Amino acid sequence: MNFNMNTKMKFISSLLVVVVSAIGFVFLLASKNTQVKSPSPSVTPAIEEKPEGRFWLELTNPETKLAEPINLIVRGDSNKNSITGFDLILSFDQKQMKFVSQKNLNEEFEVFRTVKDDVVNITAIKKLNSNTSTVFDKTPLIELTFQPIKSGKSDFRFEFTPQSKTDSNMINDKSEEILEKVSGLKVEVN
Numbered sequence: 001m002n003f004n005m006n007t008k009m010k011f012i013s014s015l016l017v018v019v020v021s022a023i024g025f026v027f028l029l030a031s032k033n034t035q036v037k038s039p040s041p042s043v044t045p046a047i048e049e050k051p052e053g054r055f056w057l058e059l060t061n062p063e064t065k066l067a068e069p070i071n072l073i074v075r076g077d078s079n080k081n082s083i084t085g086f087d088l089i090l091s092f093d094q095k096q097m098k099f100v101s102q103k104n105l106n107e108e109f110e111v112f113r114t115v116k117d118d119v120v121n122i123t124a125i126k127k128l129n130s131n132t133s134t135v136f137d138k139t140p141l142i143e144l145t146f147q148p149i150k151s152g153k154s155d156f157r158f159e160f161t162p163q164s165k166t167d168s169n170m171i172n173d174k175s176e177e178i179l180e181k182v183s184g185l186k187v188e189v190n
């Protein structure tokens with residue numbers, strides 16, 4: 001009997017050790033989950049402003065007459081980016097207008113022009129001897145002169161598709177194409 005009693009005691013004490021260990025383990029896990037954690041520093045991603053530029057046209061004289069040339073000013077805004085070059089591809093109705101001339105309005109740039117049929121293509125590159133930052137802020141860039149051929153409405157449009165390599169564009173000093181918006185112009189000739 002003593003043998004049986006001894007075995008029972010060992011069994012009960014082993015069971016008691018297992019139960020107490022399990023309860024201790026549960027309390028340990030529970031205390032880890034309820035500990036007050038100091039907040040970890042949060043990282044807020046930097047919001048990167050996309051550099052965007054734009055070109056638009058302005059008519060110098062709102063009253064356009066058939067016998068008088070019309071002058072359009074190409075303006076640019078580079079959204080605080082320094083510009084190293086730009087391309088302007090402007091289409092017009094050659095049944096309504098004849099291209100006459102182009103005048104550079106920004107001395108920081110060397111300007112090259114070609115005219116083919118109903119498209120004026122202007123490329124401007126910052127002069128090598130210029131060491132200043134050139135930011136466009138509603139800046140007049142080019143003056144274009146056209147002679148009306150007949151009365152009626154005439155549409156002047158920039159050729160532009162975002163990220164295209166063969167149309168109007170604006171290049172910043174990081175060699176990024178930043179042109180995002182263009183606005184052409186409709187002119188009524190009386």
